[in-house]
Amino acid sequence: MLLKDIRDYQILFLGLFLILGIGTRDWTLRPELIGIAIATSLTTQWILSWITGKEQIPNLRSALITSLGLSLLLRADHWMTMAIAAAIAIASKFIFQVGDKHFFNPANLGIISALILTPDAWVSPGQWGEEWWYGLLFVGTGGMILQRVGRWDTTAAFLGAYSLLEAIRNLWLGWTWDVYWHRLMSGSLLLFALFMITDPRSIPNSRIGRVVWAVCIAGLTFILRNYFFVSTAVFWALFALAPLTILLDVLWLAPRFSWQETDEAELLYRRD
Secondary structure, eight states: OOSSSHHHHHHHHHHHHHHHHHHHHOOOOOHHHHHHHHHHHHHHHHHHHHHHTSOSSOOOHHHHHHHHHHHHHEEOSSHHHHHHHHHHHHHHHHHSEETTEEOSOHHHHHHHHHHHHOSSOEEOTTTTTTOHHHHHHHHHHHHHHHHHHTOHHHHHHHHHHHHHHHHHHHHHHTOOHHHHHHHHOOHHHHHIIIIITTOTTTSOSSHHHHHHHHHHHHHHHHHHHHHSOOTTHHHHHHHHHTTHHHHHHHHSOOOOOOOOSSHHHHHHHHTO
16 A cells, blocks of 8 residues: 555545546536535634544544545535535534444535535435446445455445345336346445445444444435435435444444554454
8 A cells, every 4th residue: 555544545536536527527516615615624623623632633634535525425506505514514523422433424414414404505416427437436446445444344235235125126116127227327326335334433333233224224215215206315314324323333342443554453443
């Protein structure tokens, strides 16, 4: 590995996706809103770290990752909307804690907060289209990160459960398999499964807990998407079931994940 911290690779990959989306998908992204998301996230992280005294020298990597995630997924017409989403996303790590662990995914909570609190926020789950090479890119880069942090089980459980439910529904309705693959071949779904639902600091600590949690999110996503026709079902499902992490950590005890700067230290956490 050339970079010392695996989060540096997350920053690199998410930045690449952002450039790729602007260059190949013709997104209506405004550079100033990306700048607002980054600046607000970093500033909020710095201020709250100083107020709480948890970090004398704040590590801003996670805040930068959150801001890039918001820039990839959230759209807004006004800069204040992006600032609100970024500030709430970072603040949630300091506010919604149990046992010194935050249980809301910061970027996801920022997106949901913007959708609820502002009139101009929106998310486009289909913004990546269905080109196969996007999927290969996401799986390759996401797989590299998941191998290091040891959270493949979460992605596999979510995608496995969701694809199985969609297959059963497809058979029940007598549709062709083209319809089935059309519903699964979504770049945004892969981004969610590989980069958002696998955040090791906000998901259950134990492997069995992560599998149960991911299957529950897949089930709720399936219900919201197919019976309530919510296009952003994955984000609402993750938001609604985030507190379940607390219960699962109590039911199945395991060491809490901690970011480490060496491969040897990370391997210790992958054995839980």
